[in-house]
Amino acid sequence: MTPLLPELALSDLFPFSASAGGEEGAAFESALFSLFVLFLAAKTGEEIFRRIGQPGVIGELLGGFVVGPYALGLAEVTLNAQIFAELGVVILLFVVGLEVRIDDLFAVGRMALAVGIIGFLLPILAGIVVGVVIDGDLLAATMIGLALAATSIGITSRVLAELGVLDRAFARVILGAAIVDDILALLAIGLVSGLAGGDLGVDTLLVLVAGVVFVVVGLALAPLGRRIPRAAFVWPRFADTPVVPVFIAMFAGALLAQVVGLAAIIGAFVVGLIIAETPVREEVEHGYRPLVGIFTPFFFAVTGAMIDLSALFDVRLLVLVVVLTTLAVLTKLVGGVLGSFRLGRWNSIVVGLGMSPRGEVGIVVAALGLTLTDAQGQPLLGNETYAVLLAAVILTTLLAPVMLQRAIPRARRDERHHERPASAAPA
Amino acid sequence: MTPLLPELALSDLFPFSASAGGEEGAAFESALFSLFVLFLAAKTGEEIFRRIGQPGVIGELLGGFVVGPYALGLAEVTLNAQIFAELGVVILLFVVGLEVRIDDLFAVGRMALAVGIIGFLLPILAGIVVGVVIDGDLLAATMIGLALAATSIGITSRVLAELGVLDRAFARVILGAAIVDDILALLAIGLVSGLAGGDLGVDTLLVLVAGVVFVVVGLALAPLGRRIPRAAFVWPRFADTPVVPVFIAMFAGALLAQVVGLAAIIGAFVVGLIIAETPVREEVEHGYRPLVGIFTPFFFAVTGAMIDLSALFDVRLLVLVVVLTTLAVLTKLVGGVLGSFRLGRWNSIVVGLGMSPRGEVGIVVAALGLTLTDAQGQPLLGNETYAVLLAAVILTTLLAPVMLQRAIPRARRDERHHERPASAAPA
Numbered sequence: 001m002t003p004l005l006p007e008l009a010l011s012d013l014f015p016f017s018a019s020a021g022g023e024e025g026a027a028f029e030s031a032l033f034s035l036f037v038l039f040l041a042a043k044t045g046e047e048i049f050r051r052i053g054q055p056g057v058i059g060e061l062l063g064g065f066v067v068g069p070y071a072l073g074l075a076e077v078t079l080n081a082q083i084f085a086e087l088g089v090v091i092l093l094f095v096v097g098l099e100v101r102i103d104d105l106f107a108v109g110r111m112a113l114a115v116g117i118i119g120f121l122l123p124i125l126a127g128i129v130v131g132v133v134i135d136g137d138l139l140a141a142t143m144i145g146l147a148l149a150a151t152s153i154g155i156t157s158r159v160l161a162e163l164g165v166l167d168r169a170f171a172r173v174i175l176g177a178a179i180v181d182d183i184l185a186l187l188a189i190g191l192v193s194g195l196a197g198g199d200l201g202v203d204t205l206l207v208l209v210a211g212v213v214f215v216v217v218g219l220a221l222a223p224l225g226r227r228i229p230r231a232a233f234v235w236p237r238f239a240d241t242p243v244v245p246v247f248i249a250m251f252a253g254a255l256l257a258q259v260v261g262l263a264a265i266i267g268a269f270v271v272g273l274i275i276a277e278t279p280v281r282e283e284v285e286h287g288y289r290p291l292v293g294i295f296t297p298f299f300f301a302v303t304g305a306m307i308d309l310s311a312l313f314d315v316r317l318l319v320l321v322v323v324l325t326t327l328a329v330l331t332k333l334v335g336g337v338l339g340s341f342r343l344g345r346w347n348s349i350v351v352g353l354g355m356s357p358r359g360e361v362g363i364v365v366a367a368l369g370l371t372l373t374d375a376q377g378q379p380l381l382g383n384e385t386y387a388v389l390l391a392a393v394i395l396t397t398l399l400a401p402v403m404l405q406r407a408i409p410r411a412r413r414d415e416r417h418h419e420r421p422a423s424a425a426p427a
Numbered sequence: 428m429t430p431l432l433p434e435l436a437l438s439d440l441f442p443f444s445a446s447a448g449g450e451e452g453a454a455f456e457s458a459l460f461s462l463f464v465l466f467l468a469a470k471t472g473e474e475i476f477r478r479i480g481q482p483g484v485i486g487e488l489l490g491g492f493v494v495g496p497y498a499l500g501l502a503e504v505t506l507n508a509q510i511f512a513e514l515g516v517v518i519l520l521f522v523v524g525l526e527v528r529i530d531d532l533f534a535v536g537r538m539a540l541a542v543g544i545i546g547f548l549l550p551i552l553a554g555i556v557v558g559v560v561i562d563g564d565l566l567a568a569t570m571i572g573l574a575l576a577a578t579s580i581g582i583t584s585r586v587l588a589e590l591g592v593l594d595r596a597f598a599r600v601i602l603g604a605a606i607v608d609d610i611l612a613l614l615a616i617g618l619v620s621g622l623a624g625g626d627l628g629v630d631t632l633l634v635l636v637a638g639v640v641f642v643v644v645g646l647a648l649a650p651l652g653r654r655i656p657r658a659a660f661v662w663p664r665f666a667d668t669p670v671v672p673v674f675i676a677m678f679a680g681a682l683l684a685q686v687v688g689l690a691a692i693i694g695a696f697v698v699g700l701i702i703a704e705t706p707v708r709e710e711v712e713h714g715y716r717p718l719v720g721i722f723t724p725f726f727f728a729v730t731g732a733m734i735d736l737s738a739l740f741d742v743r744l745l746v747l748v749v750v751l752t753t754l755a756v757l758t759k760l761v762g763g764v765l766g767s768f769r770l771g772r773w774n775s776i777v778v779g780l781g782m783s784p785r786g787e788v789g790i791v792v793a794a795l796g797l798t799l800t801d802a803q804g805q806p807l808l809g810n811e812t813y814a815v816l817l818a819a820v821i822l823t824t825l826l827a828p829v830m831l832q833r834a835i836p837r838a839r840r841d842e843r844h845h846e847r848p849a850s851a852a853p854a
Binding site for chain 1: 454455456458459460462463466467470473474477478483506507509510513514663664665668670671674675678679681682685691714715716717718720721
């Protein structure tokens with residue numbers, strides 16, 4: 001948990017300016033400095049990885065890791081940096097939504113449902129088995145399973161966008177399955193919180209209903225986007241282009257999703273789907289490019305900066321990390337292959353790999369396990385198990401882009417032998 | 428200092444989601460929510476003011492005030508919101524720099540120097556006189572003068588951009604004088620900090636030298652921008668357009684200015700001047716439009732949200748606020764008219780009005796006055812004087828756009844009778 005190198009005190013770098021604003025001024029300046037360092041690290045990492053022919057996103061993650069608190073300690077992951085990261089992934093998923101036509105998404109609906117459900121249940125089962133073997137306690141084992149269940153779609157979205165394959169059937173299955181996955185995660189967290197509160201009451205049910213209603217209404221509304229004229233976006237005097245009004249809509253969608261207990265990115269994605277059907281789609285896509293360029297690197301850099309692999313330095317824990325990471329990837333892979341076998345072998349493998357990065361939901365569940373106690377008053381998960389889960393979640397994030405970059409060209413070759421299987425099979 | 432209405436608890440609005448991330452999650456969500464509310468309030472305010480024919484920027488400021496902690500209390504001004512605000516004004520001044528040709532700035536150099544110096548010394552003198560009259564203590568009186576000295580150029584820049592007059596001679600004089608003003612502020616804060624530390628040592632001198640060197644080197648380098656080819660901006664693999672590399676340069680310039688004790692916006696402005704000379708100027712201008720649209724409203728909304736006019740509710744203090752505000756505007760007006768009389772009557776009036784908004788430097792000096800003590804161990808400024816200074820600084824910010832919008836059309840009419848006085852008189 002300690003940095004690999006002693007931290008540089010920021011006051012060493014700002015010898016003069018602290019005098020101008022006292023403590024608050026110093027916090028302000030170090031927050032700005034952290035943002036700059038994270039951004040620069042992400043771009044430098046991306047540049048290096050692109051030049052050696054690897055996915056740029058891994059470079060951004062590792063760039064963030066290098067300057068983050070677990071390595072050089074040049075940048076802090078403050079609440080502020082996390083907000084930039086969140087807006088970055090919100091904007092990313094919104095833009096991904098812009099690239100998807102709602103009819104294409106509906107066309108792969110059942111497949112996405114199957115991938116989402118199978119790929120959510122299998123990791124839970126695998127986690128329970130491992131948990132029971134190492135600990136014996138079923139409740140603790142269930143927490144391990146839940147922590148490995150939910151997909152984090154940010155990384156995969158970026159890889160799909162980087163390779164220009166967001167219009168392929170496998171990409172749409174992944175995005176659809178990610179929505180299903182997020183609703184299931186909502187249910188899972190509701191259950192866990194219910195356990196924490198000692199009851200599974202009306203609140204938990206309300207959350208689930210609200211989440212499902214949000215997604216269903218959002219998807220049902222999307223086709224209506226075709227009837228929205230451009231004038232609806234540029235009527236305000238402050239709007240020369242639709243960019244600012246659409247930004248407000250995206251932000252509102254993200255917050256609304258969060259209010260009903262879903263991930264903010266799901267809300268942004270749904271708003272993106274709706275805007276994609278309107279006549280301003282291309283204009284928005286163009287206007288959003290600078291926003292994607294400035295905000296999204298923060299998401300990857302911050303994710304990278306939070307990489308704490310201290311569990312890897314203990315051989316006993318390392319074994320467990322490797323086992324859980326392997327199971328985490330394999331179970332999603334099986335979910336993808338079983339759920340979307342009609343797409344053909346490599347296409348369904350890409351779906352599985354695309355679903356395999358875990359993220360914040362896994363970390364939240366693991367953290368909950370630290371605070372929840374069993375009947376004897378002991379925490380459900382010990383610090384060691386927490387560190388192991390953290391490492392496994394992080395490794396899925398690093399492995400997925402590497403595997404996707406190898407699998408996607410094969411999937412595209414396969415595709416050429418079929419005739420666009422997704423539209424041929426309106427599953 | 429208390430909100431006009433009881434604050435809405437954010438947990439009332441997010442009944443479910445707090446369960447997902449505990450306290451940290453709640454802080455995260457309320458920070459996101461505050462950002463959204465500030466943005467929406469700024470845009471709503473701008474819309475209303477534009478429709479009634481008033482400067483949009485006043486609407487943004489008042490929008491921020493309405494949702495801020497001194498009115499509805501819907502949005503908090505967290506460190507995070509301040510970072511967005513700072514990036515907003517940094518981006519704004521960078522874009523303003525893009526609009527200015529360095530030769531045009533050099534052409535009005537002496538005029539800008541005169542406006543900057545006279546407009547900095549007069550408010551100090553006026554403040555000292557008022558301070559001595561109300562209190563008698565010369566050191567306290569000097570603090571009042573210093574708090575009224577420094578211009579904050581963000582508001583004026585926005586008005587000039589909104590009215591499309593950034594290419595006029597008066598605009599260039601204002602921008603040049605703002606640089607001079609910031610160097611003088613650097614000196615003033617250095618002196619004040621020196622007083623606080625009990626000595627005016629090598630550090631103070633170093634700060635001043637570093638600040639001057641930064642500006643001189645930056646301005647001297649700007650013409651070299653003409654020799655930078657487009658390829659210099661798009662060589663990285665991550666850069667399809669110059670936007671991201673230029674963002675890094677702008678951010679670095681802003682931080683560097685801060686390191687040498689200047690305002691971050693001066694650094695961004697100087698980088699803007701350099702980029703303006705390169706072949707990517709138009710491309711950057713175009714690519715930055717969405718960034719300006721998304722970031723700058725935060726600056727005005729946050730500035731508005733910090734409007735604390737509690738001093739206005741006490742008649743005795745109100746008189747003092749009116750006196751100081753009037754003096755603050757008049758002294759800058761005289762500085763503008765004396766320094767740039769060659770531009771003609773209304774043009775020089777616009778210069779004076781453009782220099783009249785005060786901002787963060789004034790607030791920092793006033794806050795320092797609260798913490799510094801005199802020989803008897805009493806704080807130099809009492810809480811009442813602090814509140815009065817705060818109100819006067821804020822009122823200059825609200826008054827300037829209204830007056831500028833009236834004066835600028837007159838200045839442009841005047842200009843048509845002369846033949847571009849600025850280039851005719853390379854003062």
